[in-house]
Amino acid sequence: MASIIYGLCALTAMTCTWLLLSTYKKTGYRLLFWSGLCFAGLSINNILLIFDRIVFPTTVDLSTWRLVAALVALLPLLYGLIWEEE
Template structure:
């Protein structure tokens, strides 16, 4: 595994999104706010997408993980959008 500048950026993006998911999840366990849950799930899926980037670009450069990256990113946005819509219906 070559530890170059792009590799460091890919790993930092993965670790940052994973840390955000963990912090949001911990905050959800304390406050039980549904928006914190949806945000934590979104960032967990974004961390998965970033993990696929690391696997695709660094670990297995000959294997194409593009479809997995796209679907996990789509799922992250869909979960957060669902959380926003669900939250608006709860406010009524």
């Protein structure tokens, strides 16, 4: 059951990435771009979670890489929220 939930979370994050970046391409609204980059990083984070918990449950610990991916994912959104003007 956990693998299904992890997979659905990854698919949801990838769908959000696609929707945000495609809407940014149409409208040019910069906050959509930063949000899309954030969700792209969160997609990577979810994929690393699948590898950490399902593929390599006992041999490899990817928790540090998952935390780094989450931090890097949030940095573009933080930048966009602070520095971007309308």
